[in-house]
Amino acid sequence: MDKSAFYFDKLESILDKEQEYLLQTRREHHSSWDNHILTLSTATVGFSFTFLPLSGSDVIWLAFVGIFSFVISIVFTTSNYIVSDNGIELASKSNSARRMQHDKMLHRVNRLKREIEKLKPEDEKNIDAAREQCWNDVEKIYAERDPGKEIKDIEKNNNKVRFLNHAKTYSFLTGVIAITIFSLCNISLIGK
Numbered sequence: 001m002d003k004s005a006f007y008f009d010k011l012e013s014i015l016d017k018e019q020e021y022l023l024q025t026r027r028e029h030h031s032s033w034d035n036h037i038l039t040l041s042t043a044t045v046g047f048s049f050t051f052l053p054l055s056g057s058d059v060i061w062l063a064f065v066g067i068f069s070f071v072i073s074i075v076f077t078t079s080n081y082i083v084s085d086n087g088i089e090l091a092s093k094s095n096s097a098r099r100m101q102h103d104k105m106l107h108r109v110n111r112l113k114r115e116i117e118k119l120k121p122e123d124e125k126n127i128d129a130a131r132e133q134c135w136n137d138v139e140k141i142y143a144e145r146d147p148g149k150e151i152k153d154i155e156k157n158n159n160k161v162r163f164l165n166h167a168k169t170y171s172f173l174t175g176v177i178a179i180t181i182f183s184l185c186n187i188s189l190i191g192k
Helices: 003-049 062-116 124-143 145-191
Strands: none
Touching: 003 062, 062 124, 062 145
């Protein structure tokens, strides 16, 4: 194996490992955060119902804002699962396309090596023609996919994930603040 093929294979291996690590990290992060938001939102919705019988409160609307915020947080979290799965699918398709492109290119370069081995070293014209044909074939292989579009699609999906992450976090925090204020305002009503 020549040095360029060795380094090319090594680079490809490193990129694949890096992508897998990033995908695994993202999955773990989102899964953990989503589970926390779902658990806390659901528990707090149940907790907030314990204060609703205090209908004499002037700030009952805060309880409804809190409950609504937690429900919205649950909806955003659930949507985030779907969008994150789509992102993982896009990244997997991109990785598969890159791998297939890499394999085709290596196959074509190996075919060139076999063609050159069959030729005599002094047959420079045919060697140059074989190299030129190989170069043209490699260019066609690279033209088969559009990495820019793949990156745009992944980034578009990432923007959706970021939006949903912010939306679920802010709606959860709004719910926590509303329920906390409502609860604090009604502590004095519990003993009555």
